[in-house]
Amino acid sequence: MPQSETALKKNVAVIGAGWAGLAAAHTLQQQGMQAHLFEQSHTLGGRARKVHSRKLDKVIDNGQHLLIGAYSETLQIMQELGLEEKQCFLRMPLAIATPQQDFRLRVKPGLPSPLHFLYAIGCAKGLTLPDKHKLVQALLKLKLRKWRVTSGQTVAQWLKQEKQSVWLVRFFWEPLCIATLNTATPEACMQLFANVLQHSTDAGKQASDFLIPRSNLSALWPEKLNPQIPVYYGKSIQQVQRTATAYQIDGQDFDAVILATPPAQCARIIGNFPDSKNYSDLLEALGQFRFNPIITITLELENNWDLPLPVYLLKTEDPARDPGQWLFMRSSFVMDSSRPEVTVVISQASHWLEKTKEELIGLLLGQLQRQAPAHAPLPPIKGWDLITEKKATFSAEPGLQRLPNRSCLPALYLAGDWTDTGFPGVLEGAVRSGRQAARLLVQDLI
Ligand SMILES: Cc1cc2nc3c(=O)[nH]c(=O)nc-3n(C[C@H](O)[C@H](O)[C@H](O)COP(=O)(O)OP(=O)(O)OC[C@H]3O[C@@H](n4cnc5c(N)ncnc54)[C@H](O)[C@@H]3O)c2cc1C
The missing domain is CATH 3.90.660.10 (Polyamine Oxidase; Chain A, domain 2)
Structure with a gap:
């Protein structure tokens, strides 16, 4: 890189080396910025680590x-590495089966989406014909409504509305909802669950793989990150100084900061700004997660x-x-x-x-x-x-206010699976959030 370009290279601090922070750092580096990762632990990966x-x-x-298979941005980063x-x-x-095979639902490779999934339901073992009918009907109805459901609806309310049998709820829908949203059906947000169903059944035949x-999980790709990204381990950042031009951490100047920590830690850092009372709405929004x-x-x-x-x-x-x-x-x-x-x-x-x-x-x-x-x-x-x-x-409940990546503070961005990704708390949501925060930052800074 020519010297003039190096001099122009912006320094960005990414706080938190979970999959969101790592994806942000990777994307920034790709876009010609110099990312610096601050991580409180001694391992890369956050909630997905060795x-x-x-x-x-x-x-x-x-x-x-x-x-x-629908985790396209995660797979994209791994390909780029x-x-x-x-x-x-x-x-x-996709194959969901019990060890005794008294329940078995397997997608047939080769069929186009969403036929592959409908075929899997048709051939499923352990489901009665009326249950298969109810299941297909409910999925088709969701698809016809472009995967949009009544605002504020819980998964349990939707299951009741769609007249799913007790057996179907207990042995199919509940395990699926808990596995994908980590939230039980009476509390779980139906819109997020519908998004998951769309991503996995209606987004190309390999999306449900x-x-x-x-x-x-640390060796999978976090440890393969570009070695030109310095990682400061054992650094639990509680305070970020705001300077006339941007930010300072441990005496080091940065043109911008991405907070890629869970919401409570973001709130602590923002709450430590001298003018934090100006950001009370943001602090309140960060405090509502369970x-x-x-x-x-x-x-x-x-x-x-x-x-x-x-x-x-x-x-x-x-x-x-x-x-x-x-x-x-x-x-x-x-x-x-x-x-x-x-x-x-x-x-x-x-x-x-x-x-x-x-x-x-x-x-x-x-x-x-x-x-x-x-x-x-x-x-x-x-x-x-x-x-x-x-x-x-x-906890993926209806009405939860997920936050955008661009915060109301200048040159300060938020990333994490809890931001407004359209996904529940999953790896792909974290990665997309990190990448999006980095892209917005580059757009704003250049
Ligand atoms: C047991 C378990 C099973 C899961 N199973 C699945 C699954 O099967 N599929 C799936 O897609 N998802 C699954 N998830 C969810 C997935 O792991 C998360 O969505 C994802 O890892 C979140 O990444 P993140 O970067 O947003 O947050 P985090 O991973 O929490 O990253 C935040 C990072 O910030 C660091 N940090 C915090 N405070 C500070 C500070 N003050 N200074 C510096 N660093 C700080 C933390 O140490 C951490 O490394 C599972 C999660 C768990 C825990």
Whole structure:
């Protein structure tokens, strides 16, 4: 780059190295800016990161993540970083099945969208004919209404309106809503759920594909970021100084700042500005988010569990004793899986938090033993770890005011899965938010 250009290069501080901050830094760098990442922890990835499990003496993730084919901007960044999709993910057509295969819904590859999904419902095992009819009718109605629903409607209200049967609600809609919005149907925002259904059933035949990471989440792409982006680890930023021209952090000048932290931390930084009372509306909006937990359990097995699919739906027949919702057969997709292991995900896990880890593991093992097929019983357990993310995602309720990326402060932008992305709290929302914040910043600064 010529020297004059280097001199003109704007310095931008990105606070928070979750997927939103990382996507912002990557996009800024691509657009000729100099991004600097400030991260309070010592790991890249935020809520989608690697952790060292002392119990299992190995690197695991803070939570099992599933991506889908519709995550186009995430896949785009990974492509820009020169990463091979096949090395990074196991891609498979959408398949939702229980271990005993008493419920099975599989998309047939090759059919155009949304026919592929309608065909999957038509051929689904475990659904009665009237249930299939009701399900297709509800989806077609949504499509005809261009995926717009009554404002303020919850998913439970919509399910009632569409006369979905108790069975369909319990074993199809509720697990799907909790898995995608991490919010139970009586509280969940139907418009956000409709957006998810649109992205996965009506956005091209590969949009509904499952993409299961083969490596830990930090290694997937965060650690492959351009090395010219300095990362300041262990830096919990509480204060950003405003100067005559722009901003200062730790005595270093920046032309602009992207706050890519959760809303409470954004509020703390903005609240520390001397004129913060001028931003009371923004501070109030940042304060209205509520969060729901996700628990992830990793089980190390004595020997391989002989189940053919990489992921299964677990039935929560008795809500008091069946905690597990999704079972991931990690040995079938993880690159360096030397020991057989599975992970189990419990989303919207609030009412399990009062159990001890040991109690929860006991209940889960009972559930897995009951739901394993007779020809493939659960192998003996060698070890386990359990991670609770108390604030895994925001509670996706109707009427929640999501914030735009451009804030009311000059040269200060917001990024994160909680901003106004049209997605619930998911990786693709975080990535799109980070990229959009960076694009707006470049537009405004140049
Ligand atoms: C257990 C679990 C399972 C999930 N499963 C899925 C899934 O299957 N599919 C899916 O798409 N999504 C899933 N999600 C959601 C997904 O992980 C999030 O949507 C996404 O990671 C949010 O990224 P973010 O960058 O917006 O926020 P964060 O990841 O929270 O990033 C914020 C970053 O800011 C840092 N920070 C905070 N305060 C400061 C400060 N003052 N100074 C400096 N740094 C600071 C934090 O350490 C963090 O690194 C899951 C989340 C969890 C927790």
